[in-house]
Amino acid sequence: MSRTNVAAPSESSFLTDIKTLRERARKHIEEGAVTEDYKADRETVLRLLNEALATELICVLRYRRHHFMAKGINAEPIAAEFLVHANEEQAHADSIATRIVQLGGEPNFNPEGLSTRSHSEYVEADGLVDMIKENLVAERIAIDSYLEMIRYIGDRDPTTRRVLEQILAVEEEHADELSDMLHDQ
Ligand SMILES: [Fe+2]
Numbered sequence: 517m518s519r520t521n522v523a524a525p526s527e528s529s530f531l532t533d534i535k536t537l538r539e540r541a542r543k544h545i546e547e548g549a550v551t552e553d554y555k556a557d558r559e560t561v562l563r564l565l566n567e568a569l570a571t572e573l574i575c576v577l578r579y580r581r582h583h584f585m586a587k588g589i590n591a592e593p594i595a596a597e598f599l600v601h602a603n604e605e606q607a608h609a610d611s612i613a614t615r616i617v618q619l620g621g622e623p624n625f626n627p628e629g630l631s632t633r634s635h636s637e638y639v640e641a642d643g644l645v646d647m648i649k650e651n652l653v654a655e656r657i658a659i660d661s662y663l664e665m666i667r668y669i670g671d672r673d674p675t676t677r678r679v680l681e682q683i684l685a686v687e688e689e690h691a692d693e694l695s696d697m698l699h700d701q
């Protein structure tokens with residue numbers, strides 16, 4: 517007789533059996549992607565994600581302002597790069613909003629209080645060098661806050677962690693590019 521449906525002892529010792537998994541999945545179906553095995557504090561994760569969303573939106577606005585206002589002999593390639601960054605920050609905002617909804621929350625796009633919820637600041641800056649410096653400061657703030665969020669989440673919510681890690685890698689590229697620009701001035 518074959519015993520194909522019986523899990524090997526090494527598997528059953530750490531895996532939840534299929535029947536329990538399926539029952540749990542059916543029980544709270546309205547919770548969408550959030551299952552009983554979700555180990556993080558969802559309210560805290562949602563609050564952190566909404567702060568990150570506000571940060572990204574402020575970065576979109578600051579980079580766009582700088583894109584249109586950059587003037588001077590070296591301005592053209594830098595203005596173009598500011599626009600590239602603005603669009604990448606918008607993509608970050610979108611992936612954060614997507615994750616908030618997956619976790620059963622609501623993305624906060626309310627312009628009221630946006631700059632208070634954001635970690636980074638909206639600084640208009642005067643001249644190309646100041647613009648580059650302000651953007652570098654904002655990127656460094658974003659890098660620190662993403663690192664902190666990633667450490668907080670640990671292995672309790674791998675999907676959110678992966679979203680944040682992907683964003684973090686781009687913020688590090690941004691900071692690196694800005695610091696190169698600053699050295700060229
Ligand atoms: Fe970003």
Ligand SMILES: [Fe+2]
Pocket residue numbers: 575601605655658686687690
């Ligand atoms: Fe960035």
